[in-house]
Amino acid sequence: MSKSKPTLPRGTRDFGPEVSAKRSYIIEKIKQNFVRYGFSQLETPAMENLSTLTGKYGDEGDQLLFKILNSGDYLSKTSEEDYGKGSKHLTSKIADKGLRYDLTVPFARFVVMNQHDISFPFKRFQIQPVWRADRPQKGRYREFYQCDADIVGSKAIWNEVELTLLFNDVFSDLRLDDYVIKVNHREMLFMLANYVGLEGKEVPFCAEIDKLDKIGSDKVIENVLALGGDKEKVSAVMSLLEETDKEVLISKVKAINPENEGVQEVIEFFESLDQFNDKDLKVELDLSLARGLSYYTGMIYEVKPTSVQMGSICGGGRYDNLTGVFGLDGISGIGISFGLDRIYDVMEELNLFPEDITQPLDILIVHFSEVNLKHGQKVVMQLREAGIKADLYPASDKIKKQFNYADKIQTPHTLVIGDNEMKSGEYMLKNMQSGEQKPMKVDEIIQLFKG
Known part of the structure; x- marks a missing residue:
């Protein structure tokens, strides 16, 4: 059997440790503020019934829905006549589910299905991926995250005000002023x-x-x-x-x-x-701001960076009758969405990520023998339990190989355990940048790192 070179579907991406850490940093700052402002977290399935999704985004949006083939022998309920009627008709016979296109329609569906258990006004946030069968190009992907916050069941202008303040607080926490x-x-x-x-x-x-x-x-x-x-x-x-x-x-x-x-x-x-x-x-x-007027019915928002060439990084607005398409009329709402990918690009260009954000470790423990390795297993757990990001080189390889590994993963400190260290209870803590090293007890190391 010939081996094929692994590839990704077009329009999707892998995120390595560094990029993932930076994306998580942005998401965490957004999420902290959502929670602080009283929004409850909501998660909906990656897939929805096509009956939920179709007809909500216009003809173009319907074309961009990823359809999921029915399980089992999905062709068993089709006939030659179905094939002759074209792909749109055939799809209705072989697929009744699709990947969600955005977070808004699933949210509307959730509100209608849970209307008797929800207290209005209802404030929810949702941070999940969505999928669109779009033509991939720079800045446009088939899988991407949306970070949404919505308030439904209230027409008070305070909603517009507090979402503006929310924008401000998120960007303040991200140190993004421009x-x-x-x-x-x-x-x-x-x-x-x-x-x-x-x-x-x-x-x-x-x-x-x-x-x-x-x-x-x-x-x-x-x-x-x-x-x-x-x-x-x-x-x-x-x-x-x-x-x-x-x-x-x-x-x-x-x-x-x-x-x-x-x-x-x-x-x-x-x-x-x-x-x-x-x-x-x-x-x-x-x-001159006139975004999404087929959807929005009141105040509209757009957030743009001022020192980087980039389109809007956030948007949103007031909409009436969000749930009307599912039979629940008269529910007004307002929502905003943070553009994770664009915010990432702006912060990268302006060098706004903290330097230590991609640092997976504080300390790597290295050792000289199998006995030292066994001893190190207790030490590493002591450090972890104190909240220090610590790891233990897992095998009794030559010490030079262990230090080479420490260099490659760019750990800022190593802790050396040998027979003498085991007897004295003092371990050599080495700063990998300056080369400075000092014998220290575990509790002293904990105090040093915890400040």
Whole structure:
């Protein structure tokens, strides 16, 4: 039998010890803040029934669902006629499950199935992988993690405020200062569409506005005029989109329609944030932000790094009737998602990971004989029980080989055990960088490392 070279499916990745340690560091900081803000952890299965997933992401999303073949003889219930009807029909006969495409639809399904056991408002976070049968390319994978937090069952503007504070606290813990939280409101965008004379064409108007940073204002004006917008009013709206002073911007938008729900909520949102000025919040009102408007119904968020060329690293917004597709109407929610892979790339580029994050050990115990090895087994467990990351070279190989291994794994310290050390109870602790070494008792070593 010929041996084949092992490969990975396209769009998937291995994460070695260093990358895994750095990803875990980010996840842990996010998770700690989720818990601190009162979110409960939720996990859903990797697979869902296709009836749960299909029709929730549009035609394009349905095409990107990974389908799972039914177990057993999955072709036994098919006929030649089924093959002739094409792959879409055939798939319905041979696959009734699929890998989850995101964390939001499974969350909605969970809420509906557990509605009588849940206390609303319900705050949940979820950190799990999702799968999309997308065409792999730089920055786009078929398997990737999402880190989501949602609050359902409340329309209070405090939800929008505390999720903004949550963004701030996570990035503060990650020591990532170079970012801006951009916010906007769907109702304000729709109000602007009506103002320029595009009632009934709000979504196409917003789609053009969203292209501002890609194609420039002249082209956006041209496209909006082509939709039928009033020239003078379109020009006025463009000046609003380029306004950077928040107070001036709110004042001008309010002048168009002070009764607009979006205007009122944005004013209340910023007034609430004012009491947290000590946090140096990096929040901007950006009327050109128009992400996900087929999904979001209120406030929308996008977080972008400011010192690294990168798209958004987080996003989210208010949505109404999340659970309506499963028969439970009237449940409003708001959610945000941290982009783990992009946050990783930004932190790597800015060199923000702690130096010791990839250091698997504090001490490696090396020894001269089988008897020393046996003695080392008790010592290593003493160190571990004291919370020190310690390991024991597992075989009585030549001491030079053991030190070579210590160099390769870049352990900062070695502890040498020989016959004399066993008798005295003092072991030679060696700093592998400086070469400095000192005989120490186990309790002294513990005190040194525990500070």
